[in-house]
Structures are given as C-alpha cells and as structure tokens.
Amino acid sequence: MNNMNSHIRVNQSHDLSGLNSEANNKTCPDGSPEEIRGVIFDLDGTLYQMKWYFRPVLALMLMPSSLRLQHYMSIRKKHMGDDRKSAAALLDAMASELARKTGEGDTMKMLVWIRSKFYPAFERAMNLVRGSRPGLNPMLRTLRERGIRLGVLSDFSRVAQRLRGLGIAPDQFDTLASTEDAGCLKPCPRPLLALAREWGVPCEKIMVIGDRQDTDGEAASLAHMHFLRISDLRVIPEGAYSWTTLKEHLLTLPGANGSAKHKPSVTNDHS
Known part of the structure; x- marks a missing residue:
C-alpha cells in the first residue's frame, strides 16, 4: 500500500x-x-466497544420478533450511502423492504416496530457496553x-x-x-x-x-x-x-x- x-x-x-x-x-x-x-x-x-454478545442480547430483547432484526440490519447495509433527503422517505423505503423480506407485507407495521420496539430495545442495550x-x-x-x-x-x-x-x-x-x-x-x-x-x-x-x-x-x-x-x-x-x-x-x-x-x-x- x-x-x-x-x-x-x-x-x-x-x-x-x-x-x-x-x-x-x-x-x-x-x-x-x-x-x-x-x-x-x-x-x-x-x-x-462492540461486544460479541451485544447483537444476540438485543435479539433476545426483541423476542418474539427478533428475526426482523437480522433482516433490518441487512436492509440498512444495502442502503449504505443512500440519500432520500428526509427521514420519512428513508424509513419508509427501509420499512417497505422489511415488510417484503419478512413476508408480512405491511409497511406501517414495520415502521411501528422500528420506532416502538427496535429503538427502545437499542437504547436499553446501551447498558451492556456502558x-x-x-x-x-x-x-x-x-x-x-x-x-x-x-x-x-x-x-x-x-x-x-x-x-x-x-x-x-x-x-x-x-x-x-x-x-x-x-x-x-x-x-x-x-x-x-x-x-x-x-x-x-x-x-x-x-x-x-x-x-x-x-x-x-x-x-x-x-x-x-x-x-x-x-x-x-x-x-x-x-x-x-x-x-x-x-x-x-x-x-x-x-x-x-x-x-x-x-x-x-x-x-x-x-x-
């Protein structure tokens, strides 16, 4: 190099x-x-410091919908560098893709999950690495x-x-x-x-x-x-x-x- x-x-x-x-x-x-x-x-x-157990514990916090976490992180990775100009447009795009990937087909349901389930669990998980x-x-x-x-x-x-x-x-x-x-x-x-x-x-x-x-x-x-x-x-x-x-x-x-x-x-x- x-x-x-x-x-x-x-x-x-x-x-x-x-x-x-x-x-x-x-x-x-x-x-x-x-x-x-x-x-x-x-x-x-x-x-x-990202500990090895962070993601598994976060998944447990999201039971019984923990499988969505894996799909959601995969979708976010796919959207690296994406610029939708507004939070609403970006979240709608990712939630729509999450609905398709999980087979649930309900974008609004995925938006509610991101805001009311994923983020509260993510916040609580900070205690693991405090x-x-x-x-x-x-x-x-x-x-x-x-x-x-x-x-x-x-x-x-x-x-x-x-x-x-x-x-x-x-x-x-x-x-x-x-x-x-x-x-x-x-x-x-x-x-x-x-x-x-x-x-x-x-x-x-x-x-x-x-x-x-x-x-x-x-x-x-x-x-x-x-x-x-x-x-x-x-x-x-x-x-x-x-x-x-x-x-x-x-x-x-x-x-x-x-x-x-x-x-x-x-x-x-x-x-």
Whole structure:
C-alpha cells in the first residue's frame, strides 16, 4: 500500500505513523494537530466497544420478533450511502423492504416496530457496553476546555438517549446528529458538511473518529475531513488504532486556546 505525504504531525511515542496510509483516508487534506478545531465521533463501535454478545442480547430483547432484526440490519447495509433527503422517505423505503423480506407485507407495521420496539430495545442495550471506553468523559471535558468543537454523528437515531444509556452526558458535545434523521446513511457526506457549516469550521480543520473505513472513513474523505479509525481487534489492522492510542492522540490536540465554550445543540435527534 502506497504512502501519502503526512497529513497530521504526530508524537511518535503514540505509534500513529499509519496516519500516512491510503487505507486511512485517501483524500485527507494536509494538516496538523494545531489546526484541528472540531472532532466528530461516530457512536456505535466508537464511543463504546462492540461486544460479541451485544447483537444476540438485543435479539433476545426483541423476542418474539427478533428475526426482523437480522433482516433490518441487512436492509440498512444495502442502503449504505443512500440519500432520500428526509427521514420519512428513508424509513419508509427501509420499512417497505422489511415488510417484503419478512413476508408480512405491511409497511406501517414495520415502521411501528422500528420506532416502538427496535429503538427502545437499542437504547436499553446501551447498558451492556456502558463504561467500555475508559477515560472518555475526562477526555471530552479536556477537549472542550481547549475550545475544540465536539459532535456525534450516528447512522442511527435517538443519539442523546443512547449516550445517556452509555453514561456519557449529551451536553459534553456541541452537536448531536443522526444521518437517518437527515434522510441518508453513511458514507453520504451531507450531514458532515452541514455540521461543519453549523460550526463555521472549515472541513479541513475537522477530524472524524469512527470504527469503519467504508462508512465513517469514506464519508470523511468525501467531505475532505481528517479521519482516524478505531479498532478493538486483538491485532489492530493497518491504518487503525486502539482506544488507548487514539485517546492519547486526541489529548495532544491543543485546540483554539482561549476560545469561548459553545452551548451544545441537538441536530435531527428525536426524543
């Protein structure tokens, strides 16, 4: 794999030499930690560690309709990058496909299941992985004190509720957003670009943190933002970093010293 010019100057003790890798972000603009003014976190698999038992327990919570979960996740994967412009249009498309795939043929019934069964169970399941990112809350406080804007962009809705389930205070972030609520799924870059406009921060001064290159990384690339990938595998893949290493690197970001703290806002997040 060919290397690109270094995009971010790194403290070598953090073992982040892989920032040069094409696997990391093919179009990541040149930049340095001193230039980063905003950090956008993915949620699932990023702000918590995805445990092997998470999906099976979630399926049990959805009994007796747990088979729908497998179909629904498969459908969401099929719609990666889809941009329907509105949450209603996107959910209707996925619910319609779910109705066909399950043989139930009732789109409205599937919409009700997604909203009244899937999401409440998903929220409760956050307790299974609560506290799986040690040092996260202190790190967020430090970054905010340095004037760095913080956001969460999840492919799923109910971001604030799920953060609370993880023991992460939503008001530690300037913006909470969901691609689903915006009518699209990653790697569609539209929500990232909207967030940059809301903050008034150039895209090249924003870093995206996520666990998937094909969604988080590609969206960051399309938005011309920096990207760092987190991995919880025993053997960390090339171009990815452990939580400990990633956290240490983020704590090297000096931010805009003396910047006023910003009042958090919630974007496209349903109660």
